[in-house]
Amino acid sequence: MSQFDVTIIGSGPGGYVSAIRCAQLGFKTAIIEKYATLGGTCLNVGCIPSKAMLASSHHYEELQHFADHGIEVSGDVKINLEKMIERKQAVVDQTCSGVKFLMDKNKITVFEGVGSFEDATHIKISKKDGSSEVIESKNTIIATGSKPSNLPFIQIDKERVITSTEALKLPEIPKHLVIIGGGVIGIELGQVYLRLGAQVSVVEYMDRIIPGMDSSLSKELTKVLKKQGMKFYTSHKVKEVARSGNNVTVKADDAKGKELVLEGDYCLVAVGRRPYTDGLHADKAGVKISERGLVEVNDHLQTNVSNIYAIGDVIRGAMLAHKAEEEGVLVAEYLAGQKPHIDYNLIPGVVYTWPEVAAVGKTEEQLKEAGVVYKAGNFPFKALGRARAGGDTDGFVKILADAKTDEVLGIHMIGARCADLIAEAVTAMEFRASAEDISRMSHAHPTFAEAVKEAALAATDNRALHV
Structure with a gap:
């Protein structure tokens, strides 16, 4: 043995x-x-x-x-x-x-x-x-x-009613992909097929997509994806998924009990794991x-x-x-x-859509719930020379800091290269940096990382330089 x-x-x-x-x-x-x-x-x-x-x-x-x-x-x-x-x-x-x-x-x-x-x-x-x-x-x-995961009344056949596994090897581009679940998996795969020409509809039980992240990120990502053509039905509870041949019907009720009926040729069930x-x-x-x-x-x-x-x-x-x-x-x-x-508070979360979404630390909702007095600094990507040069002007960086000590409590960002930029935020918070600490570090110009410095300046007596 x-x-x-x-x-x-x-x-x-x-x-x-x-x-x-x-x-x-x-x-x-x-x-x-x-x-x-x-x-x-x-x-x-x-x-x-x-x-x-x-x-x-x-x-x-x-x-x-x-x-x-x-x-x-x-x-x-x-x-x-x-x-x-x-x-x-x-x-x-x-x-x-x-x-x-x-x-x-x-x-x-x-x-x-x-x-x-x-x-x-x-x-x-x-x-x-x-x-x-x-x-x-x-x-x-x-x-x-x-x-x-799955909902108890949904029969996943791995052909038309699928999970993320099957979504990675479809035999064709869907005409209309209905996605149940507006979390990371559903949104990422939804954008893949949206780009390739599919109509994509997302049905989400909560009142917003990526509900585990700061609400400002959800709001911005929703705005950008809607502009790209993705459709959202938030605050909807799915009650039935039925397949007939190559067609799939999804029925859901909104908060007032009004029924939504969506017809598609594929349904991706992305309700978590x-x-x-x-x-x-x-x-x-x-x-x-x-x-x-x-x-x-x-x-x-x-x-x-x-x-x-x-x-x-x-x-x-x-x-x-x-x-x-x-x-x-x-x-x-x-x-x-x-x-x-x-330090589990410093495990970053990322959504790999474009624009990318990334966050570490506490959200505004969590700080409010805990009664923490904080200040916030925001800086939009559209004010960055690098973003304008590359044509990636959607998004922003937001820094939340303790109102008394200035220690950074959370950094939330949506925009180009945010999946990589979040490492700077984690490093700063690991060493318990203040917003002023970040604002006084030199950031190469022109870069997307300048948005982090500017957001820190905004959180430090509202003194961002480029807005």
Whole structure:
């Protein structure tokens, strides 16, 4: 029987990063993955393929505006969806192969099969050919991730009524894509197909899209996407989804009980994700799982069974790849006797539409609810020379700071390159910077990053320079 110091069940960003850090720290490490490729949801059917599709569709959209830059393209511009999806898959394959390389480089043993507990120290690996083996592990990290959620009355057939997985490999561009759910997944995939020529309608239960982010970001993104042609039906509760041939009918009621009926040829169900522990047999190891399906952990991400830990989507908190990575590193270092920490308030959130949306820290709604006295500074991208030069003038940066101490409490932005700009915000807040601290740092000109400096100036006695 093979024996290991640490075994990770699941090879997503949390799992494989944790395995690498464990190996770096000298642990004999194994990782178990049920699929033939490593990388989990993020690399195979989530973050990476969706960003590849967003990039391809963005290039097509930009091509429509080349004439504004004095670039004349003759002839018809055509979309080859099959080729686009082939490129997406090539990106996925290359990325997953990279993870396999890292496993080999760090001498991590990889098992392909479903990992399930026999007890707290023994894990059974059930393989596709029907065979199985049992390994012994001193410590185990559960990193089994999440799966798309659904509403109980919706029958997902993976053909016309689909999840995000199927949306990444459609055989055609939809004529009318109806999306249930205005969160990150629905909005990103909606923009992909909107750019390619589909009519896109979003039905959202809450009163705004991306409801977990600051309301000002939601308002601006809604405005921009409406201008691009996306339609929104917020404050609507879906009650029925029916397929007839190649047509799908979605019925929903608004807050006053008025019925909405949408007819489309595809319906994307994007109502969130649920923790995935199917087949794990956590009960055999004595691991507690909550009524919501989450593995219960303490501040060290340790379950009620002392040698078993859990990270990522399968535990409390935001379902984000980079959160899972940080947690994977934390457990590895904790097992090595170090004292790592994670400030969950400083885990950034990003929506990879264009304009991009990014945020870290507290929203205005959260500060108001907590009774915190704060000040806000805003700066619009349209006032930036770099934004005007590139034609990306939608959006703004908003900085929220404590009214007494000037410490930055939250930074919220929507605009070009915000997915990258948010790192500056995280760095500043990690070192407990004040708005004035940021305002006094030199930012290269002309750059999009100048918007962060200007927003900080606006939050510091309202002294932005370029508005």
